[in-house]
Amino acid sequence: KAGVTQTPRYLIKTRGQQVTLSCSPISGHRSVSWYQQTPGQGLQFLFEYFSETQRNKGNFPGRFSGRQFSNSRSEMNVSTLELGDSALYLCASSPRGVYGYTFGSGTRLTVV
Amino acid sequence: ELKVEQNPLFLSMQEGKNYTIYCNYSTTSDRLYWYRQDPGKSLESLFVLLSNGAVKQEGRLMASLDTKARLSTLHITAAVHDLSATYFCAVEDSWGKLQFGAGTQVVVTP
Numbered sequence: 486k487a488g489v490t491q492t493p494r495y496l497i498k499t500r501g502q503q504v505t506l507s508c509s510p511i512s513g514h515r516s517v518s519w520y521q522q523t524p525g526q527g528l529q530f531l532f533e534y535f536s537e538t539q540r541n542k543g544n545f546p547g548r549f550s551g552r553q554f555s556n557s558r559s560e561m562n563v564s565t566l567e568l569g570d571s572a573l574y575l576c577a578s579s580p581r582g583v584y585g586y587t588f589g590s591g592t593r594l595t596v597v
Numbered sequence: 598e599l600k601v602e603q604n605p606l607f608l609s610m611q612e613g614k615n616y617t618i619y620c621n622y623s624t625t626s627d628r629l630y631w632y633r634q635d636p637g638k639s640l641e642s643l644f645v646l647l648s649n650g651a652v653k654q655e656g657r658l659m660a661s662l663d664t665k666a667r668l669s670t671l672h673i674t675a676a677v678h679d680l681s682a683t684y685f686c687a688v689e690d691s692w693g694k695l696q697f698g699a700g701t702q703v704v705v706t707p
Contacts, residue, residue, distance in 0.1 A: 518694070528685065528697035541692050552601060575639060577695070584628055584647060588640040 487512065489578045489589035497595045503564040506592045510557050510578030516540075517559040518586065519551060522573040531574075534559050568594045599624045599690045603698030610676040610705045618701045620669040620686035628689035629669045631660050633682045634700070640685065676705045681700075 489528075490509040498504050510517050519531040530543040534553035551561040563570055573593050577586040600623040610616050620629070628647055632640040644653040646662035646669060653660050657680065659672045669686055683702045687695040 506703075516693070520695075520697075527699050528695075530694050530696070533693065541694050543694075579693075584689075585642070586630070586643055587642065588632075590639045593637075 489587050491574075491576055491589035491592050493592060494590065495593045496597075497597060498566050500566055500568060500596055502566050503562060503568060504594060505560050505562045506509060506574055506576075506594070508557070508559045508561075508576035508578075510576075511587055512578050514578040514587075515557050515595070516579040517557065518554060518577045519559070519561050520575045520577065521545075522575060522591075523569075528575075531561065534589055552588070563594075568596050570594065571596045599626070599688060599696045601686060601688050601696050601698040603686055605627055606699055606701060608701055608703045610673070610680075610703060612677055612705055612707050614674050616676060616703075618671040618673075618684055618686075618703075620671070620688075620698055622667050622688045622696075623670075624690070625664070625667075626688045626690060627664060629662050630687045630689070630695065631669070631671055632685045632687065634685065635682050643684075647692045673703075674702075678705050678707075681705045 487561045492507045494517045516535045518533040522528045533541040536538045539551045548564045553559045577588045602621045631686045633642040644660040649664040651662045657674045683700045685700045687697045
């Protein structure tokens, strides 16, 4: 059974650019959540998508957005990148309504 | 707002000894998770605790949940070097969102 796949694994971007990260959940899982991990703030919830609808959103500026496709794959986009956006971005896949979250390997974003 | 506090934040362990990590949370929840993270890696699921009094064990790790006290513990028995990692507890809120503790960095030395 394939796990949660995140691409790319590493990214280096310049301030002001935008970036798109991708997450493919475990087959059959319809919920995808995104988390940001930084040394200073720890693990923080970004948003959750279920059946192509955003169900939950964390306290992040509007520069952070996401979407989910009909095959449950999800993308998150960060526009006008800032140095503080440098982080490990993790997505978690869940059947929703049933316990258990499986995390992908993450995308390490560095903004220079 | 759900808050999750973990302590200690850093734990230096001697091989062969026993230790406990504590996870307190502020509002009612029946779902608590423990994860392990190695440097530069993702989160590996260790335990899911779903009800008051739940106890799960895997190898040298044992986790328990007291929903009345809003407390979970992760007990490490006879620490070994392979257990060096950062351990996170996470509490699921009523919206299905995970609120993580700050993590406990564990270093096991001979």
